[in-house]
Amino acid sequence: MLYEGVLRKMRTEIGSPIQYFLVFENDFINMNQGLNKELQIDFIKFQCLNCGEDKPIYRQGFCKSCFFETPLAGDWIMKPELSTAHLDKEDRDLEFEKKMQLQPHIVYLANSSNIKVGVTRKSQVPTRWIDQGAHEAIEIVEVPNRYLAGITEVALKDHVSDKTSWQKMLKNDIEDVDLVAWRNKLKASIPDEAITYFLDDKEETHLEFPVLQYPEKVKSLNLDKTPSYKGVLKGIKGQYLIFEDNTVFNVRGSEGYYVGININQCI
Structure with a gap:
């Protein structure tokens, strides 16, 4: 067909x-x-x-011109720590940026080829983990805006990667890790602005791919x-x-x- x-x-x-x-x-x-x-x-x-x-x-x-003009491709999308809507500051379209940035965000650990830290809107759990090919994931903090999620991710990148080896993920060259233990270990590295949003009651989510x-x-x-x-x-x-x-x-x-x-x- x-x-x-x-x-x-x-x-x-x-x-x-x-x-x-x-x-x-x-x-x-x-x-x-x-x-x-x-x-x-x-x-x-x-x-x-x-x-x-x-x-x-x-x-x-x-296309090239749209990439540098549309708010759908602002730098804050790939680098959440650059978000400024909480300061009422526009990047490309403040109304759109407020809608996207000023909503609950999750900082998480995922394991697709190796343990990594990432950021997503709460409404995109578990979609974001699926898109990354993660066979297991867990939430670390739930914050009220993208900026707080971004600075938390930056702090945690000193201790775990923020990248996935897509080749290893696709070959299923993986190993299970204790994400609860990792979350608790990383708690001490969460910035003061976000520590009150720490999630200590979440269990691992396991995902099965076809x-x-x-x-x-x-x-x-x-x-x-x-x-x-x-x-x-x-x-x-x-x-x-x-x-x-x-x-x-x-x-x-x-x-x-x-x-x-x-x-x-x-x-």
Whole structure:
């Protein structure tokens, strides 16, 4: 069956396993139903997620001009400690920034390839953990704005990483760790402004991904270099599709690419 539309990060539903959906303007695909089937992905054109024009994607699904103009790509998104809405100071669009920054945020520990610290809006738990391919995660603090979450993350980065090895995550080269013990160990490093928001009653969340076969080696599919690809889908983890020939495709990393997707039964 043929589907066509612009790529955005897959939507997810918590379950055993997690359910994944590719959502287009007029249709959607339950990607779990594509497991053990042959998928063909064809790049058709670009479609910037902001202006909608057929311009090369620069970063995060936006063309270059939109990336430097839209509030959806402000520096505070990648660096929460740069948030200023709590000071009534505008970066690109104060109304939008207040809406996004002045809401409950979680600082968490997640384990996808190694233990890491991260920040997300409370409304994005556990979606953020799923997107990172974490098989376990736990909350550390819940603060009322993004700035407090950002300075807490910066303080904790002196003790744990804030990066994930996506190759190890996809190969399932992981080990379980005691996240409760890590949370308690890191308590002493939380800034004074955020320590009253420490969460000492949360348990680990465990996540199960729909993967039938993990790759032994990882070959990343780049639609700029390979505009047409065909392979048997064997798993979905994080925002990656995993294929039988060890090819992996980062859907989120290809946002703004307008594609055709054909799903066929394997013979």
